[in-house]
Amino acid sequence: MEELVSISGRTIVMFVAVLLFFRLTGKKDVGEVSVLDIIITIMVAELAVILIEDTKMPLIRGLTPIALLILLSRVFSYLQVKNQRFRDVVDGxxxxxxxxxxxxxxxxxxxxxxxxxxxxxxxxxxxxxxxxxxxxxxxxxxxxxxxxKNDHSPLSLPLIMDGILQHKHLDILDIPEEEVHQALREEGIHDIRHVFYCSRFQGNFFIQKKNSATTD
Incomplete structure (x- = not known):
């Protein structure tokens, strides 16, 4: 009976810990989960099972690596937002x-x-x-x-993200790099690093500067 109570208590604790993990990662559905998130999720699940089954293991020993994985997930998420090269490696x-x-x-x-x-x-x-x-x-x-082919909306992809020119997208859309730079110059932008986002839709460029300054 005592062991059953212990397992039940551990199950509740691990349920809260795993729920906290998903809440902190900020993911809403499976389609938004990266490879790193999947790896971390599997590791958290494995740790949760071990901690529930092994009633002799102190809770702190199981919760510590889970807390570390939550921290790693937050760090990776931050890097994916702030660093496009890191995001490309992780998400493709x-x-x-x-x-x-x-x-x-x-x-x-x-x-x-x-x-x-x-x-x-x-x-x-x-x-x-x-x-x-x-x-x-x-x-x-x-x-x-x-x-x-009968869709009225043409394909549009980001041409600049976080100040980085998306050469692969330019190739897909067959847009010369000079055409993008010309559009920036027309808006008084001479350094691509000042651009947060740029795209072209139906022949018109949309350019959003960093710090929420926009122009089109």
């Missing part, structure tokens, strides 16, 4: 799989994607044939974003 970048109704074989191979995989996802989006597709992007979350 969107990859173009289809352009103008044609597979990009090299990218399919790099992402370990086969034709059956992508056709199944296209059918899930009520697309019967690849010729209906204008663009298909494999997002860093693993989901597939598809733009049909």
């Amino acid at each position: 970048k969107p990859v173009l799989l289809i352009r103008d109704g044609v597979f990009i074989e090299e990218n399919l191979f790099k992402q370990n994607y086969n034709i059956d995989d992508i056709m199944m996802q296209l059918r899930d989006k009520d697309i019967a044939d690849i010729q209906e597709v204008d663009w298909a992007l494999l997002e860093s979350s693993g989901s597939l974003s598809v733009f049909k």
Whole structure:
């Protein structure tokens, strides 16, 4: 009976600890979870199980590594927000799989994607044939974003994020780098590091300076 009470108490404590972990990480759904988050979540779950089953282990010994993992998760989240290079390593970048109704074989191979995989996802989006597709992007979350040829909205990707020019996005959208710099100069911006975000939609550039100063 005493052991049952101990296990019940530990279960409640670990439930609160794991709940606190998810609340502090700020994730709302699985699609927002990075690889690092998955690793940390698995480790927290394993520690929770060990601490519940081993009633001889002091709670503090199990809660200490969990607290450390929560701290690591917060640090990684901060770095992902503040440092794009770190974010790219952890989360990756969107990859173009289809352009103008044609597979990009090299990218399919790099992402370990086969034709059956992508056709199944296209059918899930009520697309019967690849010729209906204008663009298909494999997002860093693993989901597939598809733009049909008859869609009125063209594909738009960030051209500048956190003061860093997104060369891969320029290649995907076929936008010359000089065109972006020209748009910045027209807005009186001579240092790309002063730009928080820049995109182009329907031929028009949107530029947001850092410190919430905006212009378009």
